[in-house]
Amino acid sequence: MRFPSFIQKGDTIGFAAPAFGCAAEPYYTAFLNARKKIKEKGYGEKLGPNCLADEGIGISNTPEKCAEELVNMYEDREVDCILSCGGGELMCEVVSFLDFERLSKDEPKWFLGYSDNTNMTFLLATLADTASIYGPCVGAFGMEPWHPAIEDAWLLLNGEKLRFSNYPKWEIESLKDETHPLEPYHVTEPFQIRTCQAGDGDVVRGRLIGGCLDCLANLVGTRFDRVKEFAETYREDGLIWFMEACDLNVMSIRRTLWNLKEAGWFRYARAFLIGRPMHYDEPMMGLDQYQAVTGILGDFGVPIYMDLDIGHTAPMMPLVCGSYASVSATGNQFIIEMELKP
Numbered sequence: 001m002r003f004p005s006f007i008q009k010g011d012t013i014g015f016a017a018p019a020f021g022c023a024a025e026p027y028y029t030a031f032l033n034a035r036k037k038i039k040e041k042g043y044g045e046k047l048g049p050n051c052l053a054d055e056g057i058g059i060s061n062t063p064e065k066c067a068e069e070l071v072n073m074y075e076d077r078e079v080d081c082i083l084s085c086g087g088g089e090l091m092c093e094v095v096s097f098l099d100f101e102r103l104s105k106d107e108p109k110w111f112l113g114y115s116d117n118t119n120m121t122f123l124l125a126t127l128a129d130t131a132s133i134y135g136p137c138v139g140a141f142g143m144e145p146w147h148p149a150i151e152d153a154w155l156l157l158n159g160e161k162l163r164f165s166n167y168p169k170w171e172i173e174s175l176k177d178e179t180h181p182l183e184p185y186h187v188t189e190p191f192q193i194r195t196c197q198a199g200d201g202d203v204v205r206g207r208l209i210g211g212c213l214d215c216l217a218n219l220v221g222t223r224f225d226r227v228k229e230f231a232e233t234y235r236e237d238g239l240i241w242f243m244e245a246c247d248l249n250v251m252s253i254r255r256t257l258w259n260l261k262e263a264g265w266f267r268y269a270r271a272f273l274i275g276r277p278m279h280y281d282e283p284m285m286g287l288d289q290y291q292a293v294t295g296i297l298g299d300f301g302v303p304i305y306m307d308l309d310i311g312h313t314a315p316m317m318p319l320v321c322g323s324y325a326s327v328s329a330t331g332n333q334f335i336i337e338m339e340l341k342p
Helices: 027-040 062-073 115-128 138-142 148-157 212-219 228-232 250-262 289-300
Strands: 012-016 044-047 082-083 112-113 133-135 163-165 194-196 202-214 239-244 269-275 304-308 320-323 326-329 333-339
Touching: 012 027, 012 062, 012 112, 012 269, 027 044, 062 082, 082 138, 112 115, 112 148, 115 133, 115 202, 115 212, 115 228, 115 320, 133 148, 138 148, 194 289, 202 212, 202 269, 202 320, 212 239, 212 250, 250 289, 269 289, 289 304
Parallel strands: 012 044, 012 082, 082 112, 112 133, 202 239, 239 269, 269 304
Antiparallel strands: 133 320, 163 333, 194 304, 202 326, 326 333
């Protein structure tokens, strides 16, 4: 596993939009303020041509132009890391125009994003053996003031922090909108971990991999699906999977997990880290969000940690996809510590 160098003052931050750009509010103003705050911290910037574009379907531009921007940014020696402008809907189409073998030979640099950006963070690890960060997109860095989770993501990019824990409360309804673009997270709900087959205080270790289930489901069986080969490469480490859902309801979550299981993705799994789903729907036919997970993943007989600060329901812990992680839960506290182990 290749790990990029952490950023430091004076470095240049690249902004790219392989998924949505920041053309409309509240994302436009949040993007401007994020750039201002990052500049004040002593960093330069370089904007890709699609950052403010709204010319594509479910993404900022055509898949070809989004891929071109991303590759150019990744190979630009003046850019020290890349922050994604936002999530999206059809970044899977961009993947068709990315050469991950070529990227695997480039000097690695951090790519930060989540949701639709799973198409980059996950495939960088599984196809290019290069670590990335599953964490907040650029707009979140524009909030006033920064939530501790945003501070954590910035500290990780700077190499100052690799150990994270859950946050006290989470956001069930955002106050950020077109007229309040810099609104911070509206955290009102107490954090409450749910576990299955996990001993209190037990530590589990393994290679960290995962992303948004909506995106992972699309990759199964495609030419970009080399997960079984990745699992074999790191079989001695074992795999710790982190996953969270955006648009999927409880039935879709269960179907997707069944699909990944039957595709052989979860071989050598040591643990599963499940983020709160974006849609807290009512149970369907007696199936709730927890049974949707444990009914499939429980067969592996490994710890399952649920309702974690991962993904779409803020705040989110930043995770190094491809790192070697140690995870544990003691009482209501979840801790993850990541090691940059090749």
